[in-house]
Amino acid sequence: MRALTTTGAPRRVRAIATAELRLLVRNRTAMFTALALPLITVAGLSAIGFGENGDLPLGALVVTMLAGFTLLYVVYYNLVSAYVARREDLVLKRLRVGELTDAEILAGTALPSVVVAVTQVVLTAVVAALALGLDMPANALLVVVAVVGGVVMFVLLAAASTAFTRNVEMAQVSTLPVLFLCMGSLIFSGVVVPADSVPDAVQDVFQFVPLTPVLDLLQLGLTGRTADGDTVGFGASFSAAAFPLIIMGLWIVNGIAALRRWFRWEPRT
Amino acid sequence: MAEVVEVSDVRRSYGDYEAVRGVTFSVARGELFALLGTNGAGKTSTLEVVEGLARPSGGRIRVLGHDPYAGRASVRPRIGVMLQQGGFPADLTVTETAAMWAGTLTAPRPVAEALELVDLTHRAGVTVKQLSGGEKRRLDLALAVLGRPEVLFLDEPTTGLDPESRRNTWALVRTLLDDGVTVLLTTHYLDEAEELADRLAIMHRGRLVRTGTVAEVVASQPATVSFALPPSVPRERLPELAGALVVDDGNRVEVHTDTMQATLTGLLLWARDHDVELRELSARPASLEQAFLAVASSPEERDVEVAA
Numbered sequence: 347m348r349a350l351t352t353t354g355a356p357r358r359v360r361a362i363a364t365a366e367l368r369l370l371v372r373n374r375t376a377m378f379t380a381l382a383l384p385l386i387t388v389a390g391l392s393a394i395g396f397g398e399n400g401d402l403p404l405g406a407l408v409v410t411m412l413a414g415f416t417l418l419y420v421v422y423y424n425l426v427s428a429y430v431a432r433r434e435d436l437v438l439k440r441l442r443v444g445e446l447t448d449a450e451i452l453a454g455t456a457l458p459s460v461v462v463a464v465t466q467v468v469l470t471a472v473v474a475a476l477a478l479g480l481d482m483p484a485n486a487l488l489v490v491v492a493v494v495g496g497v498v499m500f501v502l503l504a505a506a507s508t509a510f511t512r513n514v515e516m517a518q519v520s521t522l523p524v525l526f527l528c529m530g531s532l533i534f535s536g537v538v539v540p541a542d543s544v545p546d547a548v549q550d551v552f553q554f555v556p557l558t559p560v561l562d563l564l565q566l567g568l569t570g571r572t573a574d575g576d577t578v579g580f581g582a583s584f585s586a587a588a589f590p591l592i593i594m595g596l597w598i599v600n601g602i603a604a605l606r607r608w609f610r611w612e613p614r615t
Numbered sequence: 616m617a618e619v620v621e622v623s624d625v626r627r628s629y630g631d632y633e634a635v636r637g638v639t640f641s642v643a644r645g646e647l648f649a650l651l652g653t654n655g656a657g658k659t660s661t662l663e664v665v666e667g668l669a670r671p672s673g674g675r676i677r678v679l680g681h682d683p684y685a686g687r688a689s690v691r692p693r694i695g696v697m698l699q700q701g702g703f704p705a706d707l708t709v710t711e712t713a714a715m716w717a718g719t720l721t722a723p724r725p726v727a728e729a730l731e732l733v734d735l736t737h738r739a740g741v742t743v744k745q746l747s748g749g750e751k752r753r754l755d756l757a758l759a760v761l762g763r764p765e766v767l768f769l770d771e772p773t774t775g776l777d778p779e780s781r782r783n784t785w786a787l788v789r790t791l792l793d794d795g796v797t798v799l800l801t802t803h804y805l806d807e808a809e810e811l812a813d814r815l816a817i818m819h820r821g822r823l824v825r826t827g828t829v830a831e832v833v834a835s836q837p838a839t840v841s842f843a844l845p846p847s848v849p850r851e852r853l854p855e856l857a858g859a860l861v862v863d864d865g866n867r868v869e870v871h872t873d874t875m876q877a878t879l880t881g882l883l884l885w886a887r888d889h890d891v892e893l894r895e896l897s898a899r900p901a902s903l904e905q906a907f908l909a910v911a912s913s914p915e916e917r918d919v920e921v922a923a
Contacts (some may be wrong), residue, residue: 354721361718365707369839372706432704439704441665444719444764 358446362454366428370458380423380462384415388470401575405480406568407537412470413564414532414557417496418525420463423474424503425456427517434513439612452605456501467493480568485583488567495594496560502601503556511609528557535561541575549573556597559590566590618677619644619766619797620665625674627660634660635673636821642814647788647798649808652818653911658801659699659770659773661818665766665799666696678766692721695764700773701751705744709735712743713761720762721865729757734780748775756784758790767791769800773807785810805903817910824910829903836901836909837871840878842893844868854885865894875900 370376380503388411391397397407432438432455441451483489503524511520534544534552541549552558553573562573570577572586620642627635635657642648650658664671667683667690672825676682681689703712710726712875730736738746746754759767772788773781787830788798788811802808805876808815809829816826825832837858844850844866853860858872879898886893 358719361715364718365704365711365715368711369704369706410900435704436698436700436702437704439700440698440758441719443691443696443698444669444718445688445721447688611778 351526354445355531357449359450359454359457362441362446362451363457369428369460370424370462372467376424376427380420380459381466383419384412384466387415387419388412399540400538400563401536402569403479403481403541403572405474406565408478409467409471409474409480409568410537410561411532412565413467413493413496414528414537414561416463416466417500417557417560418528421456421497421500422504422507422524423517423521424459425501426507426511426521427514428455428459429505429507429508430511430517431514432570433508433610434613436612442611448611452501452505456504459503462571464484464493465495481499483568484570484578485567485580485587488563488583488587490535490567491587491591492560492563492567495591495598496557499556499594499597499601500562502598502605505609506601506604509604509610512614524556530562531558532553536565536571536573536575537561542575553589554593559594562590563587563594617643619646619679620648621675621677621800622661622665623675625661625664625671625676627664627669628672629656632670634821634920635671638821638823639674640816640823640826640830642797642799644797645795646813647792647800649812649815650799650800650801650818651803651805651808651815652801653803656818657821659747659875661768662768662799662801666694667691685913688808689807692762693764694766694768695759695762697755697759697767697769699774701755703743703751703754706742706857708740708742709746710739712744712754713757716758717761722763723761724763725914726761726908728730729761732760733757734783747805749777752776753780753784756787760787764795764796766799769798771801771803772867773804781807805907809903817907819910820892824913825906832906833901833903836906837873838898838900839871840875840882840898841867841869842882842896843858845894848889851890854881856881 370380388408391411392408397411400407402410438451442448446454471480507524508521511517531552532538534548535558536544565571566583566586570579570583572578573590578586618641623639623642625635625638626633638657638661650661652658663669665676665678665683667687668679670684677692679693681820683690696722707715710731711731713726713760714871727736730739733756735753735757738750742753743754752772756769756772759769769788770825773784776784785807791922792798812829814826814828815832816823816830818824825835841859846866850862850868853868857874857877858870861869861871870878875898881891885891
C-alpha cells in the first residue's frame, strides 16, 4: 500500500509541476524575475565593483551572490506570488479535493521555480569555472547541502509568507522584510565586505538571518573559508559547517511549523 | 452496509458563528440525495466537511466507510467533487486543465472522453479565462467525473447554465446514476431536485428541516382547494369543511387541507344539495416549491436557545 502511494506521488507532483511550468512560461513578469533578474543583479553589482574588497575570489563570489539572489527572487519571491495567486483563484482549494496530499500540492507548485533556480546556479558555476577561475570546491558536499537546504528553506518561507499576503500585488511589499534582511546578510557575511570589517554585533545578528547559513556553507564548501575569515581544510570544514547547518535546520523546522499553523488554502472570506 | 454516505449530528462553526447545526442524513448506494436550501442555509458548509475539505466541529461522517478527513487517502480515489467555484488557473487551456487533473488521479478516463461528456470538445484549446460561466461549470463537472468516481459531490452543478446545458448535465448525472454512482448534490433549483433526487432534504439556517422523497416532503404541506361562491351565496352558508379556511378578498375561498378528498367530497355534496355553482374550482396537491417556501419563510425559531 505504501509502495503504491509513493509511486503515485511523483506522478501527481509532476502533473501539478507541468501545469505550473506552463503558467510560469505564460507569465512574463515571473519569467523575467526567474530568468533575468538574478543575472542582471549579479552582473550589475560586479560591474560597480561590489565585493572587490571581500574575502572571496571572483569565481566563488559570483557563484555565491548568484545563488543568494536566485534563492531570493526565483524561489522566494516567485513562489510567494505563485502560492498566493493559486490560493486567490481557488486553485489550491480545488487541488485539495483530489488525491494529492498537501505536501504534493506545495511541492508541485514549487518545482518549476526550484528547477529554474538550481539550473541557474549550476550554469553559473560552470561559467565561473571556465571563465572566472573557480577552483575545485574545498568540500562539494557542503555546496550541495547549501543549495538544497536553501531551496527547502525558501520554499517553506515563501509558503509561510502567504499568510500575510492578501493578494498577488501585495507580494511586492510583503516579501520586502525577508528580502532586505537577506540582502543584508549578503553584505555582512563576508561575501561582499571582509568578515573582519563587520562589527561583531552586526555579525551576531545576521548569522540568524535565513540566507546567512546558505552563504556560509557556500563559502566554506567552495573555498574552505569560514564565516570568521579563516581557511580550513576538508576535514575541518565539517565542524565549521555545524553552526550554519543548525541555523538552517532551525529555519526549516520553524518554516514547517509556520506552514502548518498559518497557511491558508483558500481566500479569506 | 448499503449507506455510502453517513452524516450524523454534524456541526461546523466559523468562529462564533455556527453554520451547520446538527445535521443528520445518509445516502444509499446508487441514490441521488439533494440538499436544498436558500443561500446561506449551510449547504456548501455541510458538503465541504462531507468531502473531507475540513474537519467538522462536531458529529460523525463516514464516506464509503471511512472518515473523509482523516482517511482522505482511502476516500479520495473513489470520489469526485465539483466545488461551488471552479478554481482553475486562468491561463491554462481546457485540455491542459483536464490533463493536469488526470495526472493526479489513480485511474482517470481519457481527457477527451471527459470533455466529450460535458460537450466541451469544441472548446478544448481555449484558455479558461475565455470560457463563459456555464462552460467553466461544465469543465468543473468534467474534472469531477474524470476519475470514474463511485461517489459524486456536486455543489450547485447547474448554476449559470443555459437551459440546454442544464438538461445535458441532468442527462449525464442520470447516466452516472444508472451506472451505480452515488450522488450528493446541493441546489437551489427546485425543478432540479424534483427531476433528479431520489430523496432530498431542505436545509434552513444550518438545520435539515424536512427530509424524505419529494412526495414525502411535499406531503408535509396541505393541499389547496379553491373556488368562488356566487354573490347570492354568503360564505356563512358554507358547511364545516375539513382543513383550514383561508378566505381571499371578495368571494374567493381557499381551503388548506391534509385530506383533500374528504374536503372535496364535503364541498361538492353541499354544492349539489344546495344547487350552488362553484366557479373557478380547483384542487391541487402541495408542490415542492410550497414546501420550500414554507420552510424558507419560517421565523428564526430556537436561535435564542443556540446562542444561550
